[in-house]
Amino acid sequence: MNKWALNIIATVLAVLFVFPLIWMLLVSLKPDGTNVYAMSDWVHFADLTFSNYKKVITGSEILRWTWNSTVIGVITTLLSILLSSLAAYSFSKMPFKSKGFLFVLITSGLLIPTEAILIPLYETTLHLNLIDNKWAIILPGLTNPIGILLLKQFMDGVPKDYIEAAQIDGSGTFRIWWNICLPLTKSAMVSVGIFFLILSWNNFLWPYLTITSEENMILSAGLPTFLSNNNMSLNMIMTASGIAAIPTILVFAILQRHIVQGVAMSGVKG
Template identity: 75%
Template sequence: MKRWLLNIAAALLALLFVFPLVWMLLVSLKPDGATVYSLSDWVDWSGLNADNYMKVIRDSQILRWTWNSVVIGFLTTIIAVLFSSLAAFSFSKLPFKTRGIFFVLIASGLLIPTEAILIPLYETALHLKLIDNIWAIILPGLTNPIGILLLKQFMDGVPRDYLEAAQIDGSRSFGLWWRVCLPLTRSAMISVGIFYFILSWNNFLWPYLSITSAENMILSAGLPTFLSNNTMSLNLIMAASAIAAIPTILVFVLLQRHIVQGVSMSGVKG
């Protein structure tokens, strides 16, 4: 009986989260000016069409913005996860005298809000001639220390016996990371990678300041500009929002198994 109650509660919570997405999709497919506020609007599917999506694509550069966001998101994710894994391996498995000091310094990065470093960050990007360049968004995105902190916890769960066996076989530090820690923390790395991708996808303030041309904008910075010019059309707003939500939904649907494994496991059990 208790299991049935938990299942019902989980289903209700799922419906609660899915409801806004379904509403957004229905509004985006309705003719311009139509709403979905009553039950009759929900069940009336006679006028559904993709005209709003075509208008959004025609009147804006949303496909280019989406492509820029995808490229920046994947590059940021791959590089950040790689560097975070190497750093986490060093802090977890390699003894060196200043390990505690450097770990505290990296962890303290979580205490510094992005808004506090915008001016020096902009001056640095301007000096390096990175303004209006995708690397102006990618490089600052690599400095988030959360990946190092999370992956270190997973690296701590890798038994020392595995590393000693690999050392007997002739593996050095890089080989220990590549052959032992990397395979055993794959689920954790995927989970951290999803976090980095979503963080990059939703990044707004710094891309809005560092990108000056419309063709180089990412979706989170370009979409508000389009929405501000179409505040009277809820259908167009929902169509643009649906396009923006599709990539993150796909990432979650395709990789949800790894997200669950990354949360429930700590690499291996020692």
């Protein structure tokens, strides 16, 4: 297959992926109650307006929910990267007994669905008086073993000569992790961080169970409440969905270079 054919296929696939976003944007800019089921209504741009966005912002707590999601996502991402990188460094560069068993034990957590631990997790949260608290969402989000698994693979590629040279110079374990392993795995950490951020942003079931007040809701849990009250207005639904999609689109647009670098480096062996 020649290059032109590959470019055509890639363009068609890109259009198919982008089309729902364009449709969502056009529907959200149509006046509330406008028929948007016919193709001719989509391409009629004379009646585009931002009034729906004003209604959604002023008639709901969507900005507060977005702020709560941002705060929780950033804190969860930073703490997850910190803990995952420390654990990955210990499994990759530090010899200790039962290292293989503990690594298999931790990564086996990927086989356990979240739904299977909801009841004990909720009871623990209830006993800690964390119900309707942002930390009830943040703390369980720090236990995802995928970060340890991915970062360990990258830290395995850090040359042992760097570690031994630093040890000869008198560097301790923490300093080696901070000054050598972290800079050399920066692209991987950014990629893992984006994964954690999107995972936290799209988390629905657990926040829906633990957050009881509208003030502390995050976007993924608060948005269905708003949509259920506007189930007859497709324009308002698409407007709210568009506002919810903006932050994630911006994150991917700004950090897409790091994602590509992380994927490219995953095949490099140290």
